Amino acid sequence: MDAATSFWATPVGWTLATLGGILLVVVGILISLAFLLLADRKIWAAVQLRKGPNVVGPFGLLQSFADFFKFVLKEIVIPAGSDKVVFILAPLISFVLAFIAWAVIPFAPGWVVSDLNVGILYILAISSLGVYGIIMGGWASNSKYPFLGSLRSAAQMVSYEVSMGLIIINVILLAGTMNLTEIVTQQQGWIWNWNAFGGGLETLPTIIVMLPMTIVFFISALAETNRPPFDLPEAESELVAGYQVEYSSTPYLLFMIGEYANIVFMCAMITLLFCGGWNPGFPTDFLNSVPAFVANLFYLAVFAVKVVFWFFMIALVKAFVPRYRYDQLMRLGWKIFLPASLVAVVFVAAWRVFAVGG
Amino acid sequence: MLQGLAFYLLATVAVVSALLVVTARNPVHSVLWLILTFFSAAGLFVLLSAEFLAMLLVVVYVGAVAVLFLFVVMMLDVDFVKLREGYARYLPLAGIVAGVLLAEMIMVSISVVQGGAAKDALAPVPAGPDVTNIETIGRVLYTDYVYFFQAAGVVLLIAMIGAIVLTLRHRPGVHRQDLAAQANRERAKAVEIKSVATGQGVTPEELL
Numbered sequence: 001m002d003a004a005t006s007f008w009a010t011p012v013g014w015t016l017a018t019l020g021g022i023l024l025v026v027v028g029i030l031i032s033l034a035f036l037l038l039a040d041r042k043i044w045a046a047v048q049l050r051k052g053p054n055v056v057g058p059f060g061l062l063q064s065f066a067d068f069f070k071f072v073l074k075e076i077v078i079p080a081g082s083d084k085v086v087f088i089l090a091p092l093i094s095f096v097l098a099f100i101a102w103a104v105i106p107f108a109p110g111w112v113v114s115d116l117n118v119g120i121l122y123i124l125a126i127s128s129l130g131v132y133g134i135i136m137g138g139w140a141s142n143s144k145y146p147f148l149g150s151l152r153s154a155a156q157m158v159s160y161e162v163s164m165g166l167i168i169i170n171v172i173l174l175a176g177t178m179n180l181t182e183i184v185t186q187q188q189g190w191i192w193n194w195n196a197f198g199g200g201l202e203t204l205p206t207i208i209v210m211l212p213m214t215i216v217f218f219i220s221a222l223a224e225t226n227r228p229p230f231d232l233p234e235a236e237s238e239l240v241a242g243y244q245v246e247y248s249s250t251p252y253l254l255f256m257i258g259e260y261a262n263i264v265f266m267c268a269m270i271t272l273l274f275c276g277g278w279n280p281g282f283p284t285d286f287l288n289s290v291p292a293f294v295a296n297l298f299y300l301a302v303f304a305v306k307v308v309f310w311f312f313m314i315a316l317v318k319a320f321v322p323r324y325r326y327d328q329l330m331r332l333g334w335k336i337f338l339p340a341s342l343v344a345v346v347f348v349a350a351w352r353v354f355a356v357g358g
Numbered sequence: 359m360l361q362g363l364a365f366y367l368l369a370t371v372a373v374v375s376a377l378l379v380v381t382a383r384n385p386v387h388s389v390l391w392l393i394l395t396f397f398s399a400a401g402l403f404v405l406l407s408a409e410f411l412a413m414l415l416v417v418v419y420v421g422a423v424a425v426l427f428l429f430v431v432m433m434l435d436v437d438f439v440k441l442r443e444g445y446a447r448y449l450p451l452a453g454i455v456a457g458v459l460l461a462e463m464i465m466v467s468i469s470v471v472q473g474g475a476a477k478d479a480l481a482p483v484p485a486g487p488d489v490t491n492i493e494t495i496g497r498v499l500y501t502d503y504v505y506f507f508q509a510a511g512v513v514l515l516i517a518m519i520g521a522i523v524l525t526l527r528h529r530p531g532v533h534r535q536d537l538a539a540q541a542n543r544e545r546a547k548a549v550e551i552k553s554v555a556t557g558q559g560v561t562p563e564e565l566l
């Protein structure tokens with residue numbers, strides 16, 4: 001072992017390496033978010049035969065950065081009757097939670113900040129905390145519209161978390177592990193090894209529940225991130241902008257970035273859990289001869305393409321589908337998705353035990 | 359060293375925020391401090407390398423139970439002055455209860471440290487390094503104690519059904535969406551074509 005590798009094994013070196021990794025992930029996500037946000041607006045515009053943002057930079061590519069500076073340079077307005085500490089804390093919580101969930105996401109083999117054994121549970125824990133930023137923001141504003149908006153939003157997020165948890169249990173049953181890296185590794189090889197298609201030939205019949213569950217997970221992800229058609233918390237016609245009415249300037253920006261980071265995170269989740277993560281859907285034996293770093297760059301590109309594909313789908317849904325009514329949203333979550341995912345869990349578990357054997 | 363530092367940090371945060379839960383003037387702040395207490399307790403579990411329990415604590419208590427608390431407390435129309443009235447009166451009683459609990463906890467932890475408490479009973483066998491604690495808990499819960507686990511599940515189910523039975527009432531006169539009725543509605547039942555002569559118009563009676 002030479003001097004350079006032994007330094008990274010010491011506590012100081014390990015801390016520095018981890019901090020560097022975290023910084024890389026956060027900066028990478030923030031920059032991708034700037035362009036994904038623009039893509040979201042461009043796709044929306046294209047569906048409606050508009051041009052979308054096209055003034056700042058070539059094709060409007062720098063629009064998000066212009067928006068960023070505009071938000072940051074504005075005055076932070078804090079309502080006089082608000083609970084000031086909680087009011088400022090709420091967007092910070094939303095922002096931080098949206099980013100710490102990325103700690104367990106494997107971008108390529110070995111490229112993960114923290115390879116937790118309970119990675120999926122960690123993600124569930126973090127996403128169940130996300131509700132607090134919204135409730136606190138709505139309550140601290142001390143105003144009726146944000147409060148109603150936050151209550152709606154919290155009820156919606158809690159409802160869909162249940163069915164999402166059950167769908168994730170399907171994946172855990174198929175994979176037999178809660179470690180995200182292992183889940184992705186098990187999906188390598190041909191495309192039928194992806195969990196969306198039953199996760200391998202041995203469990204191929206589970207495709208009849210796993211494929212629908214992938215779509216249910218996608219719809220639940222829309223509801224979980226308050227995206228259209230489930231954007232009831234910010235239904236402009238009734239609630240102005242939901243829990244963020246009183247927010248301006250940087251705190252609003254934090255909410256906004258947190259929201260988009262969550263959306264992209266959900267895309268990454270669908271990719272990792274159902275669509276093979278970094279695996280391109282065919283055996284990658286040709287990468288055995290190249291250095292690991294180059295192979296990892298290829299895997300990272302595959303992962304990014306899949307994430308962008310799901311983001312594209314989410315952006316399309318925003319343009320196509322009209323907003324749900326609140327009781328319809330609750331009905332969909334509790335009366336359709338929850339029983340359906342429960343049946344799927346029973347089916348997959350039974351298949352694992354009786355057909356595959358253990 | 360790092361572990362010790364983390365322990366003292368988390369323990370201090372847990373104790374201080376637990377104190378603030380009872381002393382905070384605003385009940386919503388109390389719940390927020392409670393969440394911080396749960397969170398540091400989860401951190402302590404991680405230090406014990408019981409990461410599964412830590413995550414469950416966050417998912418169940420912080421993600422579900424505390425959200426319900428927060429909902430209820432925010433909806434209540436609380437009179438802060440009235441809430442503080444009995445504080446001094448109930449303080450001695452609360453102090454006694456807390457003191458008894460503290461004494462019990464200290465006694466339990468002393469006896470566990472000395473190895474006396476779990477000696478006779480089925481002492482937990484530390485799992486090997488290659489067995490995750492999800493697997494260990496799963497084995498204990500679903501293999502060794504499967505009947506107790508099922509019984510606990512039935513008790514919870516009965517409690518849930520009981521709560522629904524007690525609170526469910528069908529109020530008359532509330533408009534609800536009947537999807538089956540909507541889907542089965544046919545054109546013939548809903549629309550009637552009337553031919554109206556040009557320039558004549560119709561009276562309401564004719565339409566009925």
